Amino acid sequence: MNAHAIDEVCSFQEHSGALAAFWGDVGRNMGGNMRDIQVSEITETVARLSQEANYYLPEDVLDALKKARRDEEAPRAQKVLDMILLNSEIAAEKQIALCQDTGTTVLFLEIGQDVHLVGGDLTKALAEGVRLGYKEGFLRNSMVTQPFSARLNTGDNTPPIVHTDIVPGEALKITILPKGGGCENMSRLAILRPGDGKKGIIDFTLRTIEESGGNPCPPLIVGVGIGGTAEHVMHLAKKSLLRKVGEHNPDQEVADLEEELLELVNASGIGPQAWGGRSTALAVNIETHPTHITSLPVGVNLQCHSARQKTAVL
Amino acid sequence: MSKNITTPLTDEALADLKAGDEVLLTGVIYTARDAAHRRIIEAVGRGEAPPIDLKGQTIYYTGPTPPRPGHIIGSAGPTTAYRMDTFTPTMLELGTKAIVGKGGRSKEVRDAFVSHKAVYFGAIGGSGALLAGTIKKVDIVAYEDLGTEAIRRLEVEDFPVIVVNDIYGNDLLEQGKSEWKRTVAPR
Numbered sequence: 172m173n174a175h176a177i178d179e180v181c182s183f184q185e186h187s188g189a190l191a192a193f194w195g196d197v198g199r200n201m202g203g204n205m206r207d208i209q210v211s212e213i214t215e216t217v218a219r220l221s222q223e224a225n226y227y228l229p230e231d232v233l234d235a236l237k238k239a240r241r242d243e244e245a246p247r248a249q250k251v252l253d254m255i256l257l258n259s260e261i262a263a264e265k266q267i268a269l270c271q272d273t274g275t276t277v278l279f280l281e282i283g284q285d286v287h288l289v290g291g292d293l294t295k296a297l298a299e300g301v302r303l304g305y306k307e308g309f310l311r312n313s314m315v316t317q318p319f320s321a322r323l324n325t326g327d328n329t330p331p332i333v334h335t336d337i338v339p340g341e342a343l344k345i346t347i348l349p350k351g352g353g354c355e356n357m358s359r360l361a362i363l364r365p366g367d368g369k370k371g372i373i374d375f376t377l378r379t380i381e382e383s384g385g386n387p388c389p390p391l392i393v394g395v396g397i398g399g400t401a402e403h404v405m406h407l408a409k410k411s412l413l414r415k416v417g418e419h420n421p422d423q424e425v426a427d428l429e430e431e432l433l434e435l436v437n438a439s440g441i442g443p444q445a446w447g448g449r450s451t452a453l454a455v456n457i458e459t460h461p462t463h464i465t466s467l468p469v470g471v472n473l474q475c476h477s478a479r480q481k482t483a484v485l
Numbered sequence: 486m487s488k489n490i491t492t493p494l495t496d497e498a499l500a501d502l503k504a505g506d507e508v509l510l511t512g513v514i515y516t517a518r519d520a521a522h523r524r525i526i527e528a529v530g531r532g533e534a535p536p537i538d539l540k541g542q543t544i545y546y547t548g549p550t551p552p553r554p555g556h557i558i559g560s561a562g563p564t565t566a567y568r569m570d571t572f573t574p575t576m577l578e579l580g581t582k583a584i585v586g587k588g589g590r591s592k593e594v595r596d597a598f599v600s601h602k603a604v605y606f607g608a609i610g611g612s613g614a615l616l617a618g619t620i621k622k623v624d625i626v627a628y629e630d631l632g633t634e635a636i637r638r639l640e641v642e643d644f645p646v647i648v649v650n651d652i653y654g655n656d657l658l659e660q661g662k663s664e665w666k667r668t669v670a671p672r
């Protein structure tokens with residue numbers, strides 16, 4: 172069916188309820204093959220990821236912590252890094268949470284556009300995965316309702332915060348990021364003036380880290396979003412944390428800014444736990460997006476050293 | 486070298502502590518964080534006694550994960566201390582002598598540590614699995630309905646902390662930063 176024909180059907184459809192059923196059939200026939208994924212499979216996956224993410228630090232994070240330990244000059248900071256590494260061994264061995272703050276459960280979904288989710292409601296399936304995973308994994312329930320008044324614990328760490336992207340293909344990728352309050356509470360947004368440029372971004376990011384001190388549990392992974400709109404730039408900052416530690420933004424200009432910021436952050440002297448030292452951050456990850464001619468939004472989302480995340484592809 | 490100190494902390498032990506000292510705590514400490522603090526302060530405001538006698542005690546800001554079967558506690562590291570800043574001067578007035586948390590304190594709270602001759606210890610945030618191993622006994626003593634935020638009496642052995650704010654007004658965060666800060670040549 173060519174574009175002209177589709178237009179005709181569409182305009183005709185507005186006048187004819189009867190054709191809607193026919194049009195649905197045409198759509199199905201044109202759609203090609205959809206891959207069915209049962210939502211129960213999603214529930215099981217989220218439950219498993221909740222536990223694995225909270226017991227085992229990702230390899231890239233462990234490697235970065237070991238490197239920081241090798242490069243660290245401050246004796247106290249060396250001890251802190253040793254304890255953090257020892258903690259990760261104990262958590263993995265005993266299968267207990269790396270940190271008692273097992274976070275707000277942030278879920279990133281990349282849904283292939285040829286995927287058809289069947290067998291239930293996706294939102295409920297994701298929440299059920301969190302509920303099961305946190306219960307069976309002996310993880311802490313940290314979510315409260317009525318945030319400014321009663322603050323009642325939901326009792327199962329639900330609801331998760333869910334971000335979805337529709338992408339080509341027929342796979343479903345789920346990444347869990349249990350995000351602790353200590354570091355999440357240090358998130359900051361600034362809408363700079365375009366003229367503030369790179370210097371404005373550097374100053375704002377460094378100020379955010381200075382003011383946060385020990386609260387976000389350095390050494391940090393510093394997530395920075397630049398561009399877009401107010402809400403999108405915070406999303407970019409969070410999303411940048413999904414990148415492996417040590418990987419740079421593919422855009423050389425952005426990668427250079429990551430390097431420059433990392434050097435400046437680690438010259439601050441804040442160090443692990445803000446007790447002094449060189450390793451204040453393991454990485455600075457920046458994601459950018461085109462923005463409006465009047466704007467230069469910058470978002471900062473700090474990730475503590477307990478940089479837990481885990482991905483599965485269905 | 487770490488100093489071995491038993492709780493409750495004596496005035497002599499407190500006088501001997503300087504910002505940056507590494508300490509291994511042994512004895513009883515009590516957990517309390519946001520919700521328990523609010524309740525204690527509200528009770529005191531109504532003229533009631535706090536649910537535990539705070540005189541000479543050590544308060545640990547933590548909300549542990551549930552224990553696995555066969556364990557007494559789950560992961561139990563420190564939570565961010567500044568959230569308790571508004572409550573801390575009252576807690577010190579009620580006799581608290583030491584607090585364990587993570588991150589810095591406000592100027593007002595640092596001054597209160599000096600005037601009440603009390604200390605603020607830092608424990609390593611994100612080391613809850615390791616710290617749990619130093620906790621030998623756990624009893625919920627108040628506000629059980631608060632779940633993870635209930636007040637627990639912990640018996641600890643060689644619980645590793647560092648002095649962040651001592652009774653002389655020193656601050657480890659300031660000291661550490663000024664010692665290790667360096668200037669970077671502009672690009």
Ligand code: SF4
Nearest residue numbers: 270351353388475611
């Ligand atoms: S900031 Fe991270 S490491 Fe620190 S207490 Fe929170 S979750 Fe744990």
